[in-house]
Amino acid sequence: MINYDGRLFRKAGGGDGTVAQYHQDGDLVWADFTGGKVRRGTVTGVCSPDGTLRLAYTMVLGTGEVISGHTVNVPQQRPDGRLVLREEWQRFGDHAASGVSYLEEVPTRPSVSERTGSVGMTGWDGLRDVVDGRLRLPGDDGFEERSRPFNERFRDVRPAAVLSVAGPDDVGRAIGWAREAGVPVVARGGGHSYAGNSVNRGLVLDLQDLDDVHVDPSTALVTVGGGARTRRIYDALREHDLVFPLGNSDDVGIGGLVLGGGVSVVSRAMGLTCDSLVSTDLVLADGSTVTCSETENPDLFWACRGGGGGNFGVNTSFTFQARPVPAASTCLVLWDWPHAMDVLTVMQEVMRLAPNAFSARIGVSRAAGQAGVVSVVGQHLGPAEELRELLAPALAAAPPSRVDIADRTYWEAADYLHHETAGGAFAVRTRCTPEPLSEDGLRTLVTAVDKWPGSANPDGAGAALFTWGGAINDVPVTETAFPHRDVLFLVSMDTAWLPDEAPEVVRGNLDWLHDLHRDMGEYATGASYVNFTDPDLDDWRAAYHGPNADRLAEVKRRYDPDRVFSFSQAI
Ligand SMILES: Cc1cc2nc3c(=O)[nH]c(=O)nc-3n(C[C@H](O)[C@H](O)[C@H](O)COP(=O)(O)OP(=O)(O)OC[C@H]3O[C@@H](n4cnc5c(N)ncnc54)[C@H](O)[C@@H]3O)c2cc1C
Structure with missing residues (x-):
């Protein structure tokens, strides 16, 4: 992410001698400028995660005129690494005018x-x-x-x-x-x-080439390279009819998944991906290699189970305890938009009472120009007949537009639930709730989906209740770094756009998501899932790590004292 702190900018092409020095603290950006025709000027505003600045400015010219306005500055990087800001400006009052200028970064320190x-x-x-x-x-x-x-x-x-x-x-x-x-x-x-x-x-x-997967059928221990992806691991497990919790997207890496926890459609029955981890090898910041497990470097092992990827070293392999593959059934049920509130209300209750063998994602979503859709997608480690009974209250609450409930082998179920997004650009924000959301909470989600401003990304926008709990909550909060051991639903809110869409579309989508996340604060907790990483979170330490934040910081100080592994939300 771009940090403007300490950077100097002038009009492109050398300017008239006016130079602005920028400062940044979090998303707050401000600058003072002087020189050329300007006696003194200031700007203040905010920086989006993509580096776009929204600023208000005032300046006093040498002529005594006082001028104010606002700008939207979109950064581009020159081949030499310096930034150029495309500035759309608008002046207010007597000097009302608008236009586009370019500002170039003046070299100050080596970037x-x-x-x-x-x-x-x-x-x-x-x-x-x-x-x-x-x-x-x-x-x-x-x-x-x-x-x-x-x-x-x-x-x-x-x-x-x-x-x-x-x-x-x-x-x-x-x-x-x-x-x-x-x-x-x-x-x-x-x-x-x-x-x-x-x-x-x-x-x-x-790490893509570190993708060996070794399955020991006698112990059901599975060792995978630190860069292995989901599809590769599934293929190896399938040969032995063994399983441990993984997601359903082919290209998600095991490193990011397990280090942040790893929630799967079988997690209510089998726990998180990190709950199946028995050891991992890491290269530390000093270049040394260590193995960690319950008995070797246990504090580092603790941190590697849910503290978040990229913090303590580079994990080059992970060993998991797998188990025999169970039988399964799956469901995909859709309802038309007018039934959203009825279905959400009943499905929350269905999932609150459901056995750990059943997990589902309850979604409300909308793509541009289309009506909203309500969906329930899930897997049950039992026969389809049982699954149909579990879903009976929801099927009775409102007539579905599509029902697909079927027995499948575990591997057929994985293929059936396999999903890829349309890609493009997106943002996701999460909250957690230990109990079903209130009617007002549900209505807030549904109303927001109705009001989504739109984009050209076919994934559109929406909200989903991922059912957590079950075996996830059998593990005490401080036993691993993953802290969300009392959650019933992860409330996930998302929106997507195409990278070349106009800045107003991007801003509209991010504002929509920001408002929804803020409004849901009344109904759900501030806890957030570190793997659904949200660069716009304010208090991310508490939100991601909860009561484990201080211990994670201690582990970080011990294993990476110079903060070699650093990013904006690094522990
Ligand atoms: C399409 C899609 C589907 C998803 N489905 C699920 C799901 O079902 N369940 C779920 O829990 N999450 C899911 N996620 C979220 C996913 O768990 C996180 O995005 C995860 O961080 C991705 O891991 P990665 O290795 O692919 O990502 P990367 O971007 O490569 O890495 C993420 C972070 O982990 C670090 N990292 C990666 N590998 C290592 C390593 N070996 N050693 C040290 N640090 C490492 C990186 O430096 C970075 O900080 C999904 C995400 C997407 C985009």
């Missing part, structure tokens, strides 16, 4: 890209010399694919280089090299972070 630029070919060659994996620079074949954030909201964040590590030794050497060169370094697993946390402007360690 990250200048530092990485100063690494030069010899520097990158120095890294190449000590690693076995392939180092890619911008323009190289595969550079984009191995560094692009899944969420295109952050597509402008591009690294200086990507190293596809060949093994744990590469990770250690690359971290050592990056520290020496002063280049920021970040691990990339599946690249699916909602907040683009696996890309930076320095060196990305692409």
Whole structure:
């Protein structure tokens, strides 16, 4: 994410001598400017996660005129790493006018890209010399694919280089090299972070090739490489009819998933992905490799179960305790929009009383130009007949437009529930609730979906109640770093747009989501799921980590005292 603090800007092309010095604290941005025709000027405003500034300004000219207005400044990066701001401005009052100007950054201190630029070919060659994996620079074949954030909201964040590590030794050497060169370094697993946390402007360690999966059928222990993706792991488990909780998107990486907890459609029966973790190997900030488990480096093991990816080191492998695969059935039921309140009300109650074998996502959503839809998508570790009985109150509450309830093998169920999003840019915000939402809470969700401002992304916007609880809540809050052990529903609110849509569309969508998240504060708690990473959260430490925040900070100080692994919401 762009930080404007300390940056200087002037009119593009050298300007008339007016220079503004910017400051930033969180999303608050302000600047003073003087020089040229301006005796004194100030701007104050806010910065969006994508770096767009919304500012109000006042200035006194040498002529004595006092001028005020507002601007929307969209950043672009020049090849040398400096920023250019495309500024749409509007003046108020006697001087009313509007237009577009460009501001360019004046070099003050070496930016990250200048530092990485100063690494030069010899520097990158120095890294190449000590690693076995392939180092890619911008323009190289595969550079984009191995560094692009899944969420295109952050597509402008591009690294200086990507190293596809060949093994744990590469990770250690690359971290050592990056520290020496002063280049920021970040691990990339599946690249699916909602907040683009696996890309930076320095060196990305692409773990994609660490994707071995070894299943020991005699112990049901499954060891997977730190960059393995869901599909690869499912395929290996399927051969042995063994299972541990995983999500249903092919390309989500195991690293991000398990380190932040990992919630699956079977978590009410089997716990979180991190609850099945028995050990993990990490390369630490000093380049050393450690194994951690309940008995070895237990504090680090504790933190790796739900504290969030990218904080303590680079995990190069994970070992899970799998179990025999159970039988399953699945449901997909849709209702027309007028039934939203009835279905939500009844389904909350159905899920409150449901056995742990049944889990469902209850959704309300809408794509542009279409009516809203109510959906229940779930899996039951039992026969379809039982599932139909469990759903009977909801089926009776309102006539569904589609009902698909069927027996499936576990693997057929995984394929059936498999989902990919349309991609593009998106934002997700979450809250938690330990009990069903009140009628007003539900109505707030439904009304918001009605009022969604729209975008061209076919995923549209919506809200979902993910049923948690069950085996997730059997684990005490402080036993692992994952703190949400008293939750019945994760309340997830999302919106999506296309990356090239107008800034007003993006702003409209983010404002809509912000307002909905704020309004739901009356009905749900401030707790938030670290893996549904929300770069706009204010008190993210408390929201993500709850009572485990202080202990996580201690573990961070112990294993990464120099904060080599750093990002905007790093512990
Ligand atoms: C389409 C989609 C479906 C999803 N489904 C689910 C779901 O069913 N259940 C659920 O709980 N979540 C789900 N998520 C959220 C998902 O768990 C998080 O986005 C997760 O962080 C993605 O992991 P990743 O490795 O793909 O992401 P990345 O962007 O590569 O990594 C995320 C963070 O983890 C760090 N990291 C990744 N690998 C490692 C490693 N080996 N060692 C150290 N740090 C590492 C990165 O540095 C970054 O900080 C989904 C997300 C998407 C986009």
